[in-house]
Amino acid sequence: MAVIYSKPKSLADLQLHYCPGCTHGIIHRLVAQAIDDLGIEGTTIGVAPVGCAVMAYDYFKCDMIEAAHGRAPAVATGLKRSDPSNVVFTYQGDGDLASIGMAETVHAAARNENITIIFVNNAIYGMTGGQMAPTSLPGQVTQTSPYGRDTNTTGFPIRVSEMLATLDGPEYIERVAVNNVKNVKNAQKAIKKAFENQINGKGFSLIEVISACPTNWGLTPQKALEWIDEKMIPYYPLGVYKDRSAEKEVK
Amino acid sequence: MAKVTFATDICKGCGLCVNACPKKILVIAKEKINKKGYSPAEMTDQSQCIGCGFCYTMCPDSVITVEK
Amino acid sequence: MAEKVLMKGNEAIAEAAIRSGCRHYLGYPITPQTEIAAYMAKRMPKINGVFLQAESEISAINMVYGVAATGKRVMTSSSSPGISLKQEGISYIAGSDVPALIVNVQRGGPGLGGIQPSQSDYFQATKGGGHGDYHLIVLTPASVQEMADLTSHAFDLADKYRMPVMLLADGTIGQMMEPVELPEEKTSTVEKPWALTGTKMQREHNIINSLYLNTELLEKTNFERFERYKQIEENEVMYESFMMEDAEICVVSFGITARVSKNAIIEARRQGIKVGLIRPITVWPFPKQPILEAADKVKAFISVEMSMGQMLEDIKLACECKKPVHLCNRVGGMIPSPEQVLAKIVEVEGGKN
Numbered sequence: 001m002a003v004i005y006s007k008p009k010s011l012a013d014l015q016l017h018y019c020p021g022c023t024h025g026i027i028h029r030l031v032a033q034a035i036d037d038l039g040i041e042g043t044t045i046g047v048a049p050v051g052c053a054v055m056a057y058d059y060f061k062c063d064m065i066e067a068a069h070g071r072a073p074a075v076a077t078g079l080k081r082s083d084p085s086n087v088v089f090t091y092q093g094d095g096d097l098a099s100i101g102m103a104e105t106v107h108a109a110a111r112n113e114n115i116t117i118i119f120v121n122n123a124i125y126g127m128t129g130g131q132m133a134p135t136s137l138p139g140q141v142t143q144t145s146p147y148g149r150d151t152n153t154t155g156f157p158i159r160v161s162e163m164l165a166t167l168d169g170p171e172y173i174e175r176v177a178v179n180n181v182k183n184v185k186n187a188q189k190a191i192k193k194a195f196e197n198q199i200n201g202k203g204f205s206l207i208e209v210i211s212a213c214p215t216n217w218g219l220t221p222q223k224a225l226e227w228i229d230e231k232m233i234p235y236y237p238l239g240v241y242k243d244r245s246a247e248k249e250v251k
Numbered sequence: 252m253a254k255v256t257f258a259t260d261i262c263k264g265c266g267l268c269v270n271a272c273p274k275k276i277l278v279i280a281k282e283k284i285n286k287k288g289y290s291p292a293e294m295t296d297q298s299q300c301i302g303c304g305f306c307y308t309m310c311p312d313s314v315i316t317v318e319k
Numbered sequence: 320m321a322e323k324v325l326m327k328g329n330e331a332i333a334e335a336a337i338r339s340g341c342r343h344y345l346g347y348p349i350t351p352q353t354e355i356a357a358y359m360a361k362r363m364p365k366i367n368g369v370f371l372q373a374e375s376e377i378s379a380i381n382m383v384y385g386v387a388a389t390g391k392r393v394m395t396s397s398s399s400p401g402i403s404l405k406q407e408g409i410s411y412i413a414g415s416d417v418p419a420l421i422v423n424v425q426r427g428g429p430g431l432g433g434i435q436p437s438q439s440d441y442f443q444a445t446k447g448g449g450h451g452d453y454h455l456i457v458l459t460p461a462s463v464q465e466m467a468d469l470t471s472h473a474f475d476l477a478d479k480y481r482m483p484v485m486l487l488a489d490g491t492i493g494q495m496m497e498p499v500e501l502p503e504e505k506t507s508t509v510e511k512p513w514a515l516t517g518t519k520m521q522r523e524h525n526i527i528n529s530l531y532l533n534t535e536l537l538e539k540t541n542f543e544r545f546e547r548y549k550q551i552e553e554n555e556v557m558y559e560s561f562m563m564e565d566a567e568i569c570v571v572s573f574g575i576t577a578r579v580s581k582n583a584i585i586e587a588r589r590q591g592i593k594v595g596l597i598r599p600i601t602v603w604p605f606p607k608q609p610i611l612e613a614a615d616k617v618k619a620f621i622s623v624e625m626s627m628g629q630m631l632e633d634i635k636l637a638c639e640c641k642k643p644v645h646l647c648n649r650v651g652g653m654i655p656s657p658e659q660v661l662a663k664i665v666e667v668e669g670g671k672n
Contacts, residue, residue, distance in 0.1 A: 001252075001318040004302060005307035005308075006316040007316070011313060018311065020264060020265040020289065026308075047385075064515075064526045065415075065515060066530055067411075068381065068411050071407075074373065074382045077385060078383060078386040079385040079386070079388065079389060082343060082385065086516075103377075104377075104381070107373075184308050184309065185308070225267070
């Protein structure tokens with residue numbers, strides 16, 4: 001018998017600190033699998049965010065740096081400009097990327113910075129205990145929207161992929177989810193492509209991954225995955241929002 | 252014939268593998284407890300395993316190895 | 320001896336940085352330091368370097384952090400309000416122990432303040448600036464020549480001690496043109512095994528980080544950093560002593576106000592007043608020892624500064640309050656005149672405390 005599925009080599013042999021059923025762990029595995037498949041562990045530098053994934057620097061066996069909240073795309077820009085032969089990725093949550101770090105995100109995309117961004121959207125601030133995020137859904141109950149997100153006073157969720165796709169800059173924008181086997185397999189392909197684009201010098205690729213936060217959503221792990229289908233995906237439809245190389249081929 | 256093994260010590264008993272299994276041969280072993288205090292997932296009938304890897308795919312903690 | 324060229328202070332910083340092996344400049348426009356960015360924008364593409372105008376000072380300093388983490392010489396420059404924005408990143412750079420140069424060509428504050436020269440970021444520069452326990456090495460040029468020389472020196476200090484170094488200039492010296500002998504070409508000679516260069520599958524991964532959830536480890540890291548700061552205080556203090564041999568009054572001043580003070584001291588000497596100058600070149604580490612020694616000889620100190628008595632506090636600490644410390648200042652973009660400083664010297668000489 002041969003091993004057909006096992007923990008990727010570029011993922012450290014540590015127990016992840018995430019809550020039971022948190023799908024950050026799946027996304028970590030997909031990133032590590034892409035690094036393994038492309039044989040780039042020795043030339044990859046990862047940027048960890050602030051938020052639940054803050055300790056991602058321990059989990060990936062490539063070189064890692066910890067950025068301030070929201071600043072990962074700027075730090076990644078510095079890393080990439082210093083040595084373009086390295087592969088640089090950031091791993092960021094929705095509070096980090098779409099709230100405090102929105103400027104860094106948009107401008108890195110506009111510059112078509114040749115980096116890969118893994119954007120984990122679980123519609124909540126997990127690390128700080130479940131506050132309203134820029135991607136929290138209308139009516140969503142969180143610690144700071146205890147009566148449900150009121151769009152009259154707190155505005156509307158930001159669809160990051162759609163917004164970034166309006167820019168001329170970025171190469172590739174796709175939204176995926178990790179709530180069932182089919183979606184995870186698609187996410188795997190998208191994440192690998194986002195790294196390949198960088199290796200091929202194509203520029204900025206961002207994969208938005210709809211992820212579950214059972215703890216702060218107040219749901220069991222399985223119910224949380226179902227909630228993604230019922231609530232998240234209708235608001236955040238999956239799909240490719242921009243793929244410049246494919247557009248060129250069509251023309 | 253396929254074989255699924257669990258790194259039981261790092262399993263958090265979330266049950267996502269149990270739900271993903273098309274053969275319904277995985278369970279959370281409620282009577283057991285690992286060193287982190289979780290009841291881990293385990294295989295009930297290895298002979299029925301088809302090695303699809305769905306359990307591996309949905310496991311957030313890279314607990315599972317699949318051989319075929 | 321190398322040929323002298325006529326240059327603006329800001330341009331001298333930029334050229335000296337390039338000659339020191341800096342190939343990465345990340346910045347954001349703000350008066351009165353924009354000549355540095357303009358110079359870099361012209362030069363970097365010609366020498367395979369990187370000039371990048373970031374979307375904000377916050378982004379610029381975090382790009383600096385990224386380059387610094389790879390071990391390459393890197394700098395940013397700004398002026399007071401922009402430096403405030405950079406403080407978050409500077410704290411992370413200090414907390415992660417990576418080298419970088421930050422230039423502050425100061426202007427008047429607080430708030431948007433003005434665009435004329437100032438020294439009112441003294442506290443921010445010398446006491447840390449951002450959150451947490453840390454220091455920057457802070458160098459204060461008083462001429463275009465020193466803009467160049469101290470820039471060159473700053474890169475070596477940053478590498479040697481793995482920390483951010485600040486060049487604390489002001490709008491006057493930034494805009495001033497003087498003949499300058501540019502420093503020799505050089506590169507970093509310090510080994511950087513900690514740098515993020517990719518593991519090449521040859522070593523364990525390097526992690527650049529300022530997060531320590533283990534409180535004992537965070538305390539230990541802070542203690543170790545301050546051991547390094549102690550070495551810096553012992554080894555890296557720079558100052559100029561001017562007419563101090565027989566001085567009875569000691570003027571303390573740095574940067575442009577030190578030049579003004581020298582003119583006033585020469586005139587006071589002509590009038591028979593025994594006055595000298597201690598000019599800190601590093602304001603952190605502050606030249607405590609020469610000031611303490613002077614305290615036994617002089618009857619008073621005068622802090623000449625373009626701030627509301629910020630450096631005056633360091634003089635009091637350094638002289639252990641053995642002698643009175645007087646303030647002679649202008650703020651808001653105004654520069655003290657030699658006449659104002661002379662009048663203060665005469666007043667203090669008359670014993671009017």
